[in-house]
Amino acid sequence: MRVLAGCVAAAIWVGGVAPAAGAVEVPEADLAYHGAAAMSEGRVDVRFTPRNHGPSAVPDASVRLRWSEPLANRQVLPAGCARAGARALLCRVGGLAADEVGEAVELRVRLRGVPSEVLLEIDTVWSGGVVDRNRANDRQRVLVLDTGDAYYF
Known part of the structure; x- marks a missing residue:
């Protein structure tokens, strides 16, 4: 019983002080996207700017x-964007240094039909291992909403 208790205490002590031998430390970053979207007659214009709040650089990112x-069915998309x-x-955002604002991404898509509203969701799908x-x-x-007004996020 004492041997087991000593092993558990050693495991807790080692785990709280240093990473296990051979453990790889993964860099961490904080990506954010802010911009606006407007819709008129089934066309949606989207513009957003990526930002990396750090602390590590992001070698490449996609949203x-x-x-x-x-x-x-038919879309004219900017370079770096593809149907999914x-x-x-x-859309590829590219690399971002820590505390850096990236290049703005601008695009226009056409929806099937002419809805009165659409929900747009944006999220990171690749961050280069960060x-x-x-x-x-x-x-x-x-x-x-199909008003032509800009809606900010």
Whole structure:
């Protein structure tokens, strides 16, 4: 019994002081996306800027943009963006140094039909192996009404 108690105490002591031998420390960053979306007659204009609050750099990142309504079959997309299903796109954001604002991403998509509203969701799908423990600001949701007005996120 004493041997078992000593092993448990040693395991707790070692686990609290230093990582296990051979453990790899994963860099951490805090990605965020802020921008606006506007819809008019089935066309949605989206503009957002990525930011890395750090503490580590992100070698490359990509975001997914999902709509609650299906996209029209034919789209003219900016370089770095591609279809990912009937309602989604993937867009490359690129690398971001710690505490850096990246290049703005701008695109226009056409929806099938002319809905009166659409829910747009944006989230990180690739961060180059960097961990983001604060997922609250890299997951955005915005309801966009067919008014032509900008809705900010």
